[in-house]
Amino acid sequence: METNLIENANSWIESILILLLAGVLVWILASKLKKPYTIFLVILGLLIGLLNFPFFNKIAYMFSDHQFFSVIVLSFFLPSLLGEAAIKLEFKDLNKFKGEIARLALFGTFLTFIIIALVLTYLCHLPFVVSLTIASLMCATDPISVMGILKVMKAKKSIAISLEGESLFNDGIAVVLFKISTVYIISFMNKGLFGALGASFILFLKIVFIGLIVGLVLGFIASYLISLVDDYPLETMVSFLLFYGSYLIAEIFHGSGVIAVVIGGIVFGNYGKKIGMNENTKNYMYSFWDIISFISNTILFLLIGIEVYRLNLFSNWKLTLFSILITLMARTIAVYISLFKAKSFTSTEKFLINWGGLKGALSISLALTLPHNFPYYKSIVLIVFVNVVFSLLVQGLSISSLIAKIKKQTI
Incomplete structure (x- = not known):
């Protein structure tokens, strides 16, 4: 039994090191081409998945076939990614664009949620x-994903802050x-439609x-410490303790670890x-979280691509394409x-915020936490996967040209 544990541990370490090596090579290529490396990671993962290399299939199986890994993603990777982004947000910038961020993150998210749910229910009969x-x-x-593009292209600050603030909340x-x-x-449901909505809203606020x-x-x-x-x-x-501690404590008390x-x-x-903090501490801390963020992103975005070999892309293809x-x-x-x-935004800038x-990784990680006996489980995972890949490759790769167009308009 001890030998099996050692072999399993070695397999995990070996897999992580190979993924990180791939991430380093992709990062070098992306920096030369001035493109966000997360999108290149997904492309590499897709190529590996489509070519169906047995070794990488084994890695994908190790990471995504186990229910507990999704929990690890949510409780280990997510706090580091969100914390790294949140710690760098200037309050003065958030305050300056608080109206735009609040409307996008609250009203915009709810409206998107309601529209998708209604269309899927009444048009797709789910x-x-x-x-x-x-x-x-x-x-x-x-x-x-989007901040990587905005940083490379040096997008207008109002757009960058609004998009990042919206995404975090x-x-x-x-x-x-x-x-x-x-x-x-x-x-x-036993409370009736309005009762269910009311109870859900109260629970949401809590x-x-x-x-x-x-x-x-x-x-x-x-x-203070x-x-x-x-x-x-x-x-x-x-x-480190703040990010992970706040997430776990909020979840223990049945709150939102992400918001915490x-x-x-x-x-x-x-x-x-x-x-x-003095300047030396700030620089060191930012560098530390940049490395943690790189490790998390490399593993997650490569796995998004590699996961393609496990999916039957042609099952429910009409519903999947319609979902996009x-x-x-x-x-x-x-x-x-x-x-x-x-x-504060032109019509072109509003379109960029929309397209951006x-x-x-969050959507896929959440989907993988669903039990396998959840209704339409395979269809849900496929829909989420295809939408994530579409947004990263089609939307992500075209954002740079939109930013360039906006820059020309302001000259």
Whole structure:
């Protein structure tokens, strides 16, 4: 038994090292071509998956065939990715564009969720719970993918802040909607339609509120702790404990771990930096989280591509393709209504914000947490996978030309 444990551990380590090596090579190529490396990782993963290399199939099986890995993704990778992005967000920038971010992250996310759920239920005739589940997965946007493109292309700050702020808070809301759709909504059905909606809304507020409080409290505690010392390895460890601790504590109290991480990261990155960080500490901490983010992104985005070998891409292909159109339509309606009165953006910039709502690792990770006996499980995973790949390759690769067009208009 001990030998099997050692062999399994060695297999995991070997797989992770190979994925990281591939990530380094892709990062070098992407930096030379001035393209976001996450998209190149997905392309490489797709090539590996389509060519059906046995060794890489084994890696994909090890990572995604085990139910517990999705939990690891949500509790290990997600806090680091969200925390790394949140800690770098300047509060003054968030405050300046708070209206746009709030409308996109709250109203826009809800509207996208509702439109997708209704269309899938009444046009595609899917069960209501299945429609809600797919809608919750499709209304999540990925800050990592789009920010990589915006940084490379040096996009206008108002667009970058609005998209990143929306994505961070949107992720928290999407995870809460996913929990309600898959776990709680069935138990609310005996209350009737309006009773179920009312109970779901109250539960939503409760989950968000708990995450918000946990993030605020731990963010301020972590900020105070680093003000007592001037030791950048120790202060970086405090940030590590903040991100993972806030996520786990919020989840223990049935709140949103994602929102707790985002709020705690923003507090720590602004108030903590003001009272307890010198420039050397800030640079070291940012570098540390850049490395953790690189490791997490490499594993997740390569696996998104490699996973193609496990999917029957031609099963339910009409519904899968239609889901892309539904998602694009819902996103477009939500963004344009949310930003209808926003005078800070031109029509082209609004379209960029709409087109920049990329899907990413969070949607796939959440889909893989569903039990295999969940209704339409294989169809849900396929729909999510195809939508994520479409958004990364089609939308992601075309965003740079949109940004270039906007720059020409402003000259």
